[in-house]
Amino acid sequence: MNRMPATAGQGRLTLWEGELCNPCPSSGRASLPRLRWALLGSSGTLRSRPGRRAGNTRHRPRSLCCRPHGPGEGRREGRRAPPARHGSAPAGPAGRSRAVGGRAAAAPRRVGMGLELYLDLLSQPCRSIYIFARSNNIPFEFKHVELFKGSVLGRKAEGSGAEQPRAGPSNSEGAGKVSLLKKVPALKDGDFTLAECTAILLYLSRKYNTPDHWYPSDIQKRARVDEYLSWHHANIRANAPKTMWIKVLIPLFTGQPLPSEKLQEVMEGLSTSLKQFEERFLQDKAFIIGSEISLADLVAIVELMQPVGVGCDIFEDRPRLREWRRRVEDAVGKELFFQAHEMILNIKELSNIQIDPQLKEQLAPVLMKMLK
Amino acid sequence: MNRMPATAGQGRLTLWEGELCNPCPSSGRASLPRLRWALLGSSGTLRSRPGRRAGNTRHRPRSLCCRPHGPGEGRREGRRAPPARHGSAPAGPAGRSRAVGGRAAAAPRRVGMGLELYLDLLSQPCRSIYIFARSNNIPFEFKHVELFKGSVLGRKAEGSGAEQPRAGPSNSEGAGKVSLLKKVPALKDGDFTLAECTAILLYLSRKYNTPDHWYPSDIQKRARVDEYLSWHHANIRANAPKTMWIKVLIPLFTGQPLPSEKLQEVMEGLSTSLKQFEERFLQDKAFIIGSEISLADLVAIVELMQPVGVGCDIFEDRPRLREWRRRVEDAVGKELFFQAHEMILNIKELSNIQIDPQLKEQLAPVLMKMLK
Structure with missing residues (x-):
């Protein structure tokens, strides 16, 4: 059964759950330049990025900005700006993947470690992992995955029966190869890869021995x-x-x-x-x-x-x-x-x-x- | 919002998931004598138990039989009989709840311990817990819960907005009071109660330190x-x-x-x-x-x-x-x-x-x- 129909309740089309490969139409591409821009920031990998913020790195979305912010900086219409927490958003190089976190990260730096997290912050599970890793100063490389572009709405791999994310610059160096389930969030830690939000959170809590309250020993x-x-x-x-x-x-x-x-x-x-x-x-x-x-x-x-x-x-x-x-x-x-x-x-x-x-x-x- | 409508995808009516209290019609009782018989065996709590097996304890369903079986004993039409494993099904008193298991259970005995498992073996999650506890010789009291009779198809508690299982002999001494979520499977270990299959399995594996392969330390x-x-x-x-x-x-x-x-x-x-x-x-x-x-x-x-x-x-x-x-x-x-x-x-x-x-x-x- 190579072609998997998308039906309610099974093989769900779950953009917002971040699936990279679940059953869905096999071709066609989204044209979401503003969203893409928001996803990629100033990474330079976007083929087209029109809109009022193009080229304006100062006001790019905070979620992808690596610099520490002052109060109000990056404020957008109708949204309150969170208070600044110095050092909570360490700087890093602009690009598709960035090193963030670090057990005691307080200053801009590039961390060369094995842990990579493939995320799209539009996805709720991705956000939970992002927040957990960041708030525990777990060092990781943020690998941007484009749910809209290279995965759910992307091409179907021949004969695979599943959507394969496209490798290449627009899709975080082949994120689909990372995850057993070809979904985001996905974790890559050396040769070890892992999918599913809960599994990743638990893995991180164990590996980095995060404070007990997150997953109590009691x-x-x-x-x-x-x-x-x-x-x-x-x-x-x-x-x-x-x-x-x-x-x-x-x-x-x-x-x-x-x-x-x-x-x-x-x-x-x-x-x-x-x-x-x-x-x-x-x-x-x-x-x-x-x-x-x-x-x-x-x-x-x-x-x-x-x-x-x-x-x-x-x-x-x-x-x-x-x-x-x-x-x-x-x-x-x-x-x-x-x-x-x-x-x-x-x-x-x-x-x-x-x-x-x-x-x-x-x-x-x-x-x-x-x-x- | 006291009355919770049962809609697809939320508050699901999930007999086979074993929910005791999810949204469903508030009254009416199932008349399922044969099923009830199957559930209760010869416990004597059944109000009506017609059928060909009534009163025949020898051929009551193996799932509720406490005696070790010989090959072929208890065979039913169209089903193969599993081979006997001496001592794997310790005997116990007939009744609504029975003590089973035991770390080294090999002979009929009544184990007086705090752990109670509220189960209906029609429910898949209940079966997984039953098998896990039994195969690891975890001592527990088997508390029969009647999904059809006293819960999903039972009465709605006044003003609660949720189905409450009926207490009393037909419903395992008020199983609904045990579970935080008023669902089966439910665990009661002294004053501690727990719902959700995965949570119960993990709890049992930790408390009874079951062999590593079940939930590896790696x-x-x-x-x-x-x-x-x-x-x-x-x-x-x-x-x-x-x-x-x-x-x-x-x-x-x-x-x-x-x-x-x-x-x-x-x-x-x-x-x-x-x-x-x-x-x-x-x-x-x-x-x-x-x-x-x-x-x-x-x-x-x-x-x-x-x-x-x-x-x-x-x-x-x-x-x-x-x-x-x-x-x-x-x-x-x-x-x-x-x-x-x-x-x-x-x-x-x-x-x-x-x-x-x-x-x-x-x-x-x-x-x-x-x-x-």
Whole structure:
């Protein structure tokens, strides 16, 4: 079965989950110059990068900027600027991959180490890994992966039955070869490669012996983290990203907005999950496992920021959830938090771009089916 | 939001995932005497247990039988009997809960320990925990939970917004109070309670220091287990159980079979996942992480036995998968494997039972929506 049809509930077309190779139309390319620019910054690998920020390195998205920022620098319309944290964003060379982090990184430097992380910060799991590595000063090379360009919307490898990311300058030196699952996030540590967000987070926590609170050695607290990470898949993760599909991506590819009932249905589903999240996991605690942040909180927060990016502020009427979010931001550092989320919080820019008509024709029915 | 609508993709109605409390119609009771009998064996808690095996303790389902079996004993129509493994099924008292296992259990005994596992062997995750605990001789009390009777199809607790399992003799002494998520499988270890299959398996492996191969201390092998466990959710787990819904449960509740295209679509989705499973996880290895069985194999196999139970033998034309299954069976012991799976391999009996018309009316549209 070389051709794998994309059907709801299996082999999901999951741009926002960051799959590089799942079933999808086999050809066609997205024309997303502004997004590409945002992804690549001033790397110079972009074939076309029009737009108001082209060539303006000062205002390139903070998420891809390597310089430490002062308050307000890099501020964009309608978004607050996070406070500066000196040394939290070490400088590095502009390019497709950059060395960031370092156990005690405080100054611009190039770290020559084996660990590479293949990420696209549009993807929630990628953001959780990025935040975790950065907040723990784990040294890694940031390998940019272009979900839109070289993977899900890219070419199908002959006879493979799966989408293969294109190697080459536009796709981070062949990121697809790195991951067993040909997905992002992907980790490469010497000869060892790893996919799946949870697996990567746990691997990093073990290898770099990160502070205990992330994945506690206490058997019961650890079990609570595991419990959330497992529950997460079919609840928060299954619901939150749909808001993005409905409000941005499906209109983008189909050329028309979905009925409001569809969004309402999705929001009801998300509300149910959030209610369980608050009542059964968060309860009256500061974080899911108690008084300290853990991997469970991190995995949850990045997912819950997707709706916010499209104007569905799920925190607005939920004070307990809002306070938890604030505590998570504080725990990882507001600057890092907003740096990781800057692109997703400006995702509405996507609605202005032009999509290849052939691509629209291919993707529209698949997308519609996903939300039946 | 007290009333949580059951919609596809959120708050899923997941009998076969074993949820006790997820959104579903709030009242009505299943009348499944034969199934109940199968669940309860000769425990004496069944209100009605007609059928050919009523009162026949010799031939009660092996999954709930505490005595060691000889070859062929307990054989049922159309099913092969597993070879006997002396001492692998220690005897215990008949009743709602039974003590099984024990680190060196070889003879009938009653173990008075704190660990309780709330299980329904119709649920795949429950089976994986049952097999893991038994094959590692972990002492536990088997607490029967009746998914059909007292939970998903049971009463909604007033104002709770969630289904509460009924306490009392028909529902394992209030299993719903045990689990944070009010789901099965659930673990109770003294005052500590835990839900979610993966979390429970990991907790047991740590607490009872099970052999290393289950969850290797080697950081890379462990990451491979984590990688599979994460991938599993949206792939094997998302696809395999649908066969059961289509072939047994939806016809049971709606009174009519689904179009064959629907099954074909589900089978295509499952094929895609199986192809990835073989090519990306199993490869040419004996097990997912190499030469020994791990939690990843166990979590996978129980899910892949659901289709087999309804006549979709996914192993038939997949020699690599078939050989892997054989190795998994050998690793945990064929007797234990078939003991755990006996009910699901006889699930077709469900098609003969009568369902409360009111329950049909409530559930049919929900079930249909799940498979849109």
